[in-house]
Amino acid sequence: MNAKIITIVGGGSTYTPGVVKAILSKKDTFPVKEIRAYDIDEERQNDVAIIVNEVVKAICPECKFFTTTDPKTAFENTNFVFAQIRVGKYAMREQDEKIALKHGAVGQETCGCGGLAYGLRTIYPMVEILDMVEKYAAPNHWILNYSNPAAIVALALKKLRPNARIINICDMPVAIMNSMADILHCDPHDIKPDYFGLNHFGWFTNIWVNGESRFAELKQHAMQHGYLCDVPDEQHWEPSWVHTYGNVKPMMERFPDYLPNTYLQYYLLSQDIVDDSNPDYTRANEVMDGREKTLFDAIKRYKETGAYDDGMFVVGAHGTFIVDLAESLCRENGGRYLLIVKNEGAIADLPDDAMVEIPCYVSPRGIEKISIGHIPTFYKGMIEQQYACEKCLVEGAMENSYNKVLQAFTLNKTIKSSTQAKAILDEMIIANKAYWPELK
Ligand code: NAD
């Protein structure tokens, strides 16, 4: 295999050191000759690059690494773009969460009004990135996108840039499968899921390990403990994640057919989530005081003393998955992954243009979707409502329509009434003045 060039967009992300470590750890089967970091915040990504340089030095010093804020330098002849931007940074995530909570609603990063607000911030910056990549990158490049809210980003980009060579992905199911492997005492790579839904809105319908279904055992475990296990994915150990893994238990008790994605807690347990939240200290605060602070404290320490250890970041499902996928796109019989793709009949009961999360085979030919067939009414109804919500939001952004966006907020299952939807939307418009398309 020819050595590749990879560009990380959102070079200043807290995940960049882990992703670079994951890339270089595969150097024997997936050779990479150059890694470029691109960000609009030069200072932040240059700080993160201090750690990345150490990772490169330790694992693969022959790989070139540099940072840039210039699109041509970033994307010229690149083979892979790994995107992980956060438009408005944690400060805006905090606003999303706190505005919604003030009105008694869920403001999570990707679910409820928080996800809708973040979606309106992210759609057009992602379009700009796609256009720059199209202009400069190698003809058969791939963009692997983690930037959230992935469901809305995927839907919008499919409408606005239908031919872009982008695959939208999520590490949550992979992290859940790491817990499943721990519960079943098997290798995570041996787990093969059956799954359907939208991003952060789906269900495992079976789990296979070396050809044998282990679904019943897992359901029994989830009924008693949710996804709590001895060794969870290394990125999900904080108290709020433990709480999230535990919340799978009440969801299973009520809806025992399938194993839920953890993010369904925001829709099926909305009121409990609001009741359990501290409106003055939300997940954004926890991340700023945790993942972000740990990394930037280490950077500060390095600047002052030259001391470096790699305990200040993790690779986790996040780093492993995106690199496994990139390698699979270069290999015959590459692998089978859950990806966010255009439905086009895969889930029989849903619209063709929905962006669904389903198992797909991946190889140099691209993506081959697995057909799911019909799904039961309860799940279909939930997905249709969420899809309608996300579609109204995307149309609202494209048409600068206040009314469509209000429809989106009202349709979201986490919202009690259009009165609540309007109050939150009107406050979010003011908070997002610098980021949202104008809504008339
Ligand atoms: P972060 O704030 O630490 O990093 C994001 C970086 O993006 C910042 O350095 C920021 O300056 C940069 N940025 C913002 N707008 C940009 C633009 N237009 N062009 C280039 N760079 C831009 O955030 P984080 O917590 O590390 O998360 C990064 C992203 O990855 C978020 O969107 C997060 O939700 C997403 N994520 C997704 C998954 C998934 O499963 N899909 C998993 C983990 C993280």
Ligand code: G6P
């Ligand atoms: C999961 C999700 C991502 C999310 C990430 C981090 O892995 O799949 O979409 O961005 O968690 O969430 P956090 O709250 O830790 O920033």
Ligand code: MN
């Ligand atoms: Mn995700």
